[in-house]
Amino acid sequence: MIQKPNKKTNRPLFSSGPCAKHPNWSITNLDISVLGRSHRAKKPKELIDLSINLTSEILEIPSDYKIAIVPASDTGAFELAMWNVLGPIGIDVLAWESFGKGWVTDIINQLKLSDINKIEADYGLLPDLSSVNSDRDIVFTLNGTTSGVKVPNLEWISDQRKGLTLCDATSGLFAQRVDWKKLDITTFSWQKVLGGEAQHGIIILSPRAIERLNSYNPPWPLPKIFRIKKGGLVDDAIFAGSTINTPSLLCVADYVDALKWAKEVGGLTKLIGIADNNLKIIRDWVDKNEWVSFLAKDRNTVSNTSVCLQFSLEDEVAKYIDTVHFSKSIQKKLEEENIGYDLGSYRDAPPGLRIWAGATIDPDDIRILLSWVEWAYLTVLKEQ
Ligand SMILES: Cc1ncc(COP(=O)(O)O)c(C=O)c1O
Known part of the structure; x- marks a missing residue:
């Protein structure tokens, strides 16, 4: 019998979204005095405004950038961005995991834009960032949630660029520092690093992004939830608590x-x-155990939020079990023991475990979880 570790995790919550709430979270701490009121009334609007101001303060966003809450989570925010600004010049779009690949599909198959340069890489790798042309629009993901590969910095983006950068930053912001002058349109949703709720997106616009929005009208129809202009110009009210449609207070x-x-x-x-x-x-744990490795091949690109791990199986074992089944069995054991939930790799990603390590996760829980991963690994091996 393989000895079970004697300590259990305090919170078995390691999902990569919705992510664990912060350690002292309690529903009774929420300011619910605005519930049941119109979101256009003074007090609820002040709360919405406060959320925008605190976002700006904590993320250290330059004062000439604009921030708005938009519908439909990060997907809504990023689609809104693409549908509003893409088209006038060619696009370099980078993709190295599921979500980035989704943006490529939408640009080509939905918006049907043709001057597209796809810069792609397989799971575990980053595409060649030095091949990006800053005279074109650049579409990319800050942190690939499904591969655990992040861009190590934004130095590959020119300060003198002619195009706009559109950055899906949902699983990186609040855990990775960004140089805001490299970013023109940035999106995220609340459910990730801060453990908020899903379905609300944030869009952050640079002055150059606003300029594009004011001077360009896409040839395609825009659904109401993507419309952020009034009288041909960006509606400033959306940056001051007047959301496009009703948010959940x-x-x-x-x-x-x-x-x-x-x-x-x-x-x-x-x-x-x-x-x-x-x-x-x-x-440190991966370095000590040769049977486990990061999916990310380059150490500089390993994500500090969605950490993707792979197991290697000796040939003798691999004869009896494939890595998908093996990883799933480990995941199942961790769930059954109430040690860690939602640790499976993303459905399109290579098999393994994905551990959310963002700011709401207690380091002691990570340590305890890893001791149980070791136990689960040895136990599943023995069962073969
Ligand atoms: C990189 C990335 N982009 C987009 C999304 C979609 O986010 P949402 O479900 O908040 O729309 C996710 C969700 O995990 C993500 O990780």
Whole structure:
């Protein structure tokens, strides 16, 4: 019998979205005084405004950038961006995992744009960032949630670029520092690093993005939930709490609670520090165990939020079990023991485990989880 570790995780929550809430979260801490009121009334609007201002403060967004809450989570925010600004010039679109590949599909098959340069790489790798042409629009993902591969920095984007950068940053922001002057349109949803609720997206626009929006009208029809212009110009009201359609004030209250927690613990530097430390714990463990490795091939690109791991099986074992089944069996054991939920790799990604290591995750829980992964690995091996 393989000895089970004697400690259990305090919170078995390691999903890559919706992610675990912050450690002191309680529904009774939310400011629910606005519930049941119109989102256009003064007090609810102030709460929405507060969420935008705290976002700006914690993410250290330049004061000339604009921030709005938009419908349909990160997907809604990113689609809104693509549908509003793409088309006038050629596009370099980067993809190295499922979500990035989805943006490629939408640009080609839905918007039917033709001057597209696809710069792709397989799971575990990053495409050649140096081949990107900053005279064109650039569409990319900051952190590939399904492969655990992040861009290590944004230095490959020119400060003198002619095109716009569109960055899907949903699983990186609040855990990875970005150089805002490299980003023109950035999107994320609340459900990731801060453990907020899904279905609300945030879009962050640089002055150059606003310029494009004001000067360009796409040839295709725009659904109402993507329309952010009034009288031909971007409607400033959306940056001051007047959302396109009705937001959930409960979700806004929850997001404000998460932002206040983020501020209390020490702001962006601290949030990044927690995620980096969680990754270090996993890295030290991976370095000690030759049967497990990061899906990310380059150490500089290993994500500190969605950490994707692979198991290697000796030939003798591989005769009896494939890696998909093996990884699923490990995942099942961790769930049955209430040690870790939702650890499976994404459906399109190579088999393995995916551990969310963002700022709401306690390092002790990561340590305890890893001891159980070892137990589960040995137990599943023995069962073959
Ligand atoms: C990189 C990336 N983009 C987009 C999405 C979609 O986000 P949402 O479900 O918030 O629309 C996800 C969700 O995991 C993601 O990881």
